[in-house]
Amino acid sequence: MRFVKLVVLLLILISGGCGYKLATKRANAGEGQTIAVPTFTNSSTTYRVEQRLSESLRRELIQRTRYKVVSGPSGDVLISGEVLRYGAAASTIISGRASSYIISVELKIVVTDTRSGEVLYQNPNMRFQENFEMAPNSSGFVPEEPAAVDRVAGVFAASLVAALINPKP
Numbered sequence: 060m061r062f063v064k065l066v067v068l069l070l071i072l073i074s075g076g077c078g079y080k081l082a083t084k085r086a087n088a089g090e091g092q093t094i095a096v097p098t099f100t101n102s103s104t105t106y107r108v109e110q111r112l113s114e115s116l117r118r119e120l121i122q123r124t125r126y127k128v129v130s131g132p133s134g135d136v137l138i139s140g141e142v143l144r145y146g147a148a149a150s151t152i153i154s155g156r157a158s159s160y161i162i163s164v165e166l167k168i169v170v171t172d173t174r175s176g177e178v179l180y181q182n183p184n185m186r187f188q189e190n191f192e193m194a195p196n197s198s199g200f201v202p203e204e205p206a207a208v209d210r211v212a213g214v215f216a217a218s219l220v221a222a223l224i225n226p227k228p
Contacts, residue, residue, distance in 0.1 A: 095134030
C-alpha cells in the first residue's frame with residue numbers, strides 16, 4: 060500500500076513538469092486594463108439588434124480575456140461599432156410559404172487604444188448570417204428570429220475576440 064502511494068506521488072510530480080503550457084502568450088491579454096464596449100450605434104431599422112451584439116461581445120471578452128469590461132465609453136481600449144445593415148430573406152419556400160429564413164447582420168468595428176489614439180483593429184464590413192426555420196403551421200408558431208439574432212451575436216463576438224487575441228502577422 061505504501062509503495063502504491065509512493066508511485067502515485069512520483070507520477071504526479073513527474074507529470075507536473077511535462078512541458079505543457081498555453082499556446083499563446085496572450086493568455087493574460089488585458090490583465091490590469093479596462094476595455095470599454097459601449098452599445099453600438101444602429102443604422103438599421105431593426106429594434107435592439109445593436110444591444111444584443113454589444114452585450115454578446117462584452118460577455119465574450121469577460122470569458123476569454125482578463126480585461127475589466129465596462130459598458131461606458133471610457134477605458135484603456137475602446138471598441139466602437141455600428142450596425143450597418145440587418146436583413147431577413149426567405150431561403151426555402153414550400154407551397155408559396157417561406158419555411159426558413161436567413162438573417163444577416165453587417166457591422167463596422169473599430170478598436171482604439173485611448174491613450175495613444177492608435178487604431179488597433181478595424182473592419183469596416185463584418186458580415187454574419189444565421190438560418191432559422193418557421194413552424195410548419197401558424198398555430199404552432201414560435202418566434203425563432205430572436206434566437207437566431209442571439210446566435211449571430213455569439214458568432215460575431217467569438218470571431219472578433221479571436222481576431223483581437225490572435226492577430227494575423
